[in-house]
Amino acid sequence: MRIPLDRDGDEPLFRQIERWLRDDIVTGGLPPSTRLPSSRALADDLGVSRITVANAYAELDRDGLITSREGSGTFVAAPVAVLPHVPVSDGQSWPLWQREIRGSAVEDIAPSRHPHPDLIAFTGVGDPRMFPVNEFGRTIKEVLARDGTGALEYGAFDHGYGPLRETVVQLLASQGIHTDARQVMITSGSQQAIALTCQALLKPGDTVLVEQPTYNLALDLFREMGLAIVGVPVDEHGMRVELVEDLLQQHHPRLIYTIPNFQNPTGASLSTARRRRLLSLAARYNVAILEDDFVGDLRYEGRALPAIKALDHVGQVIYVGTFSKLLMPGLRVGFLVADGPILEGVGVLKQVHDLTTSPLMQRVIDRYVTVGRYQTHLRRTTRAYRARRDAMHNAVREFLPSATVAPSHGGLFTWLHLPGPVSTKTLVSHALDEGVDFAPGHRFFANPTDGEHFLRLNFATRTPDEILQGIQRLGLAVDRALEQRPGS
Amino acid sequence: MRIPLDRDGDEPLFRQIERWLRDDIVTGGLPPSTRLPSSRALADDLGVSRITVANAYAELDRDGLITSREGSGTFVAAPVAVLPHVPVSDGQSWPLWQREIRGSAVEDIAPSRHPHPDLIAFTGVGDPRMFPVNEFGRTIKEVLARDGTGALEYGAFDHGYGPLRETVVQLLASQGIHTDARQVMITSGSQQAIALTCQALLKPGDTVLVEQPTYNLALDLFREMGLAIVGVPVDEHGMRVELVEDLLQQHHPRLIYTIPNFQNPTGASLSTARRRRLLSLAARYNVAILEDDFVGDLRYEGRALPAIKALDHVGQVIYVGTFSKLLMPGLRVGFLVADGPILEGVGVLKQVHDLTTSPLMQRVIDRYVTVGRYQTHLRRTTRAYRARRDAMHNAVREFLPSATVAPSHGGLFTWLHLPGPVSTKTLVSHALDEGVDFAPGHRFFANPTDGEHFLRLNFATRTPDEILQGIQRLGLAVDRALEQRPGS
Numbered sequence: 001m002r003i004p005l006d007r008d009g010d011e012p013l014f015r016q017i018e019r020w021l022r023d024d025i026v027t028g029g030l031p032p033s034t035r036l037p038s039s040r041a042l043a044d045d046l047g048v049s050r051i052t053v054a055n056a057y058a059e060l061d062r063d064g065l066i067t068s069r070e071g072s073g074t075f076v077a078a079p080v081a082v083l084p085h086v087p088v089s090d091g092q093s094w095p096l097w098q099r100e101i102r103g104s105a106v107e108d109i110a111p112s113r114h115p116h117p118d119l120i121a122f123t124g125v126g127d128p129r130m131f132p133v134n135e136f137g138r139t140i141k142e143v144l145a146r147d148g149t150g151a152l153e154y155g156a157f158d159h160g161y162g163p164l165r166e167t168v169v170q171l172l173a174s175q176g177i178h179t180d181a182r183q184v185m186i187t188s189g190s191q192q193a194i195a196l197t198c199q200a201l202l203k204p205g206d207t208v209l210v211e212q213p214t215y216n217l218a219l220d221l222f223r224e225m226g227l228a229i230v231g232v233p234v235d236e237h238g239m240r241v242e243l244v245e246d247l248l249q250q251h252h253p254r255l256i257y258t259i260p261n262f263q264n265p266t267g268a269s270l271s272t273a274r275r276r277r278l279l280s281l282a283a284r285y286n287v288a289i290l291e292d293d294f295v296g297d298l299r300y301e302g303r304a305l306p307a308i309k310a311l312d313h314v315g316q317v318i319y320v321g322t323f324s325k326l327l328m329p330g331l332r333v334g335f336l337v338a339d340g341p342i343l344e345g346v347g348v349l350k351q352v353h354d355l356t357t358s359p360l361m362q363r364v365i366d367r368y369v370t371v372g373r374y375q376t377h378l379r380r381t382t383r384a385y386r387a388r389r390d391a392m393h394n395a396v397r398e399f400l401p402s403a404t405v406a407p408s409h410g411g412l413f414t415w416l417h418l419p420g421p422v423s424t425k426t427l428v429s430h431a432l433d434e435g436v437d438f439a440p441g442h443r444f445f446a447n448p449t450d451g452e453h454f455l456r457l458n459f460a461t462r463t464p465d466e467i468l469q470g471i472q473r474l475g476l477a478v479d480r481a482l483e484q485r486p487g488s
Numbered sequence: 489m490r491i492p493l494d495r496d497g498d499e500p501l502f503r504q505i506e507r508w509l510r511d512d513i514v515t516g517g518l519p520p521s522t523r524l525p526s527s528r529a530l531a532d533d534l535g536v537s538r539i540t541v542a543n544a545y546a547e548l549d550r551d552g553l554i555t556s557r558e559g560s561g562t563f564v565a566a567p568v569a570v571l572p573h574v575p576v577s578d579g580q581s582w583p584l585w586q587r588e589i590r591g592s593a594v595e596d597i598a599p600s601r602h603p604h605p606d607l608i609a610f611t612g613v614g615d616p617r618m619f620p621v622n623e624f625g626r627t628i629k630e631v632l633a634r635d636g637t638g639a640l641e642y643g644a645f646d647h648g649y650g651p652l653r654e655t656v657v658q659l660l661a662s663q664g665i666h667t668d669a670r671q672v673m674i675t676s677g678s679q680q681a682i683a684l685t686c687q688a689l690l691k692p693g694d695t696v697l698v699e700q701p702t703y704n705l706a707l708d709l710f711r712e713m714g715l716a717i718v719g720v721p722v723d724e725h726g727m728r729v730e731l732v733e734d735l736l737q738q739h740h741p742r743l744i745y746t747i748p749n750f751q752n753p754t755g756a757s758l759s760t761a762r763r764r765r766l767l768s769l770a771a772r773y774n775v776a777i778l779e780d781d782f783v784g785d786l787r788y789e790g791r792a793l794p795a796i797k798a799l800d801h802v803g804q805v806i807y808v809g810t811f812s813k814l815l816m817p818g819l820r821v822g823f824l825v826a827d828g829p830i831l832e833g834v835g836v837l838k839q840v841h842d843l844t845t846s847p848l849m850q851r852v853i854d855r856y857v858t859v860g861r862y863q864t865h866l867r868r869t870t871r872a873y874r875a876r877r878d879a880m881h882n883a884v885r886e887f888l889p890s891a892t893v894a895p896s897h898g899g900l901f902t903w904l905h906l907p908g909p910v911s912t913k914t915l916v917s918h919a920l921d922e923g924v925d926f927a928p929g930h931r932f933f934a935n936p937t938d939g940e941h942f943l944r945l946n947f948a949t950r951t952p953d954e955i956l957q958g959i960q961r962l963g964l965a966v967d968r969a970l971e972q973r974p975g976s
Contacts, residue, residue, distance in 0.1 A: 022662070062791070065662075101829045101832070124642075125642075133632055137628070141625060149621045150620045151621075152624075154612075174514060174553075191840070191841065201585070217840060220839070288583070304551060314582070339582075344589070345589035352705060352709040353707070353709075354679055354707070360818055380865055
């Protein structure tokens, strides 16, 4: 038996022997019942002392990988699992309980694996190329130097890292939300804040009122929870609040879910008058408001509108924000602001669901924001995205003249209405053939067929040149789809 | 108006002026309707150009913090929220829906804030002082250098970072679990894996069979979900499986939750014969098994026992593991191995609950493990914890001679039975007075009064010297509690 040994390295020889044998046993190179050389024979072979081999064998024996039989030698042990891996595709043999599993209604939103060599995808959230990864790496290093292993301990479970909660309070003050750190809870992204709030408030069969269209993964969550979803149409001033009172009387929802700033997917912002009216309706009909402010900071023109939470003096509104959209999606740190028993309820759910959000990421974001890097990044990002939004609007006017573009003064998305016979769900495959991807409208409607002639374009992830080229391709895809439809 | 300016710094003067005014407005130093000096007057005051002040005012105006009235000057704007912050303690005024919030039954497990100057807490999970924070920081740096912003993108939602899932497969192979990466899902710690599995499988009113005692936060989760909890007593070989069949017939549970290795809190390991018997009972009665292997790697003597999942050839077992206990709790990365529809169900729930687990942490852990740092760390940790376990057992024999110590060959915990009139719930406050903390037994029982004479000590977080001193203090606390009980 030949085992390559590094006699000048740091790793003791017995460890090298052990590791080599272990790998061979685990990967099947040395099958069960293989007889190993005696420790004396292997020691001679390798030119090491017998005790070195004996030590390696002892470690493997301790882990149950080899067995020694008195007088007859040392053998590779039988593996604890003797049968091969369960065949994944054989659905016949699953236990009965496996046939009653919840959760299978969600469309796969993984990026398309279409083989176009140069796909321009108007999907995703922010542009990773904008993110100052070096500054971020420096911030991590500073935090680890400052806090040591403390940066990786659970910390107290009480609603997140204290200084970050204080920092959130400061950020919110400039948006008119006057709160204190006790009302702030850190979550694993805003998605978790939404999910926990719904779990604390709602049970299967309850009704939720949403903008129509709205954020697809909120719809998926509501569906998964077995909620009834009632949509309120959106115009250029956001949710048409004048329709809400009738719906409240008719459907008795227990929650109103709204994205008042640069709504996903329409980009519309709810006017201040509508914000006030919605809040007063919610109070009168005893319905909670879940305010999802996922990109409120990304404003390209006009005045900031007050958060609904800033108008709330009785604890009617649960406000949700995130660092994911502006900084990087992978940070997975969001927050929630609430008053009253709901905050404690969500806190308990958070604890039993995942104990706490990454303490290291919480510390890093806190430092990143407080040393002013966030504000600088925000300014730079806003400037770039504004230009991209304009490029998108211009390109659509030029290459998709039949489309109607929803006006938008911030955020990430352009929402198009594409009249005519082609559904955007069908258009996707033509678009992929031309080398462009987008989010078809049906994903954003409680009743998917309502979205057949809409599509959402993320302008933030692409440069103006890419936008021009991508929309040109989309124009070609529309022509192609029109040509190929049955009966044309 | 005097604004301190740093003329040699990096920050432009207009930003300094803007920031100073913004802070004053937000904190109330400049109340609404305060008239600001004209840009010319302030420029003269500060010795800067008029355009500098005008730029600062423009930024504040853009954010709605000041308003200019033609001909009459510039004023601090009325805040969008005119009423003060909702008083947190005034429970009378909450909206009615706030009275029906779920989730309030969980005991606060935050570390005690007792003022003992030198508290020895036998609580927590692993010892942060063992964690090689510098190596970890280096790994983060390497990953950011290698992957750039890619390390912070969502990536595909499909069950986690591919290479880490492959690495988990390799780690599991040495434990006898032969699986492939398609069956592995990355979660935000094992707590999330447990919570999602329960949500995919169970609905309120369903019954879960657990070891008695068992992990307190699993009990909290089951309670929060409205499940009925049926306990099976534990002896030195783990769950008394011979009692399970009667309980299956009597209570029709839909899930068996078990911690087969170094159980929390008892430290007992389920014998191989019992593992096989439990699996065959679960198959016969159509019940899923959730196998929580939270510290299976931390073995101090004896052979590794096969995971129940390694014996499962039909998809009966959902296996849950974590990097939190061994490395650092704050990593918040765990994993789940399952076959059949349950995996897809859990995947959908994961997505609507928090989209994905920190992609950066997934990459960092993958690199940390694959470059061999994990194995080195494991060896070092095991050696240290073994000595601490021994120190704990010796100290208990010396200073708590009336206590019975449950035998344990790995993990983090020593489980004590303390006979006599004093409940461990009462003992806690005496212990804190003496400067020692522990987890009272009632937390680990479905019926808390069953745990009154038990307590759990974490030996892993403290050095042998600290353990000696802490248990000495605990002995004094017991004496004190005996003296002070009513009627003594």
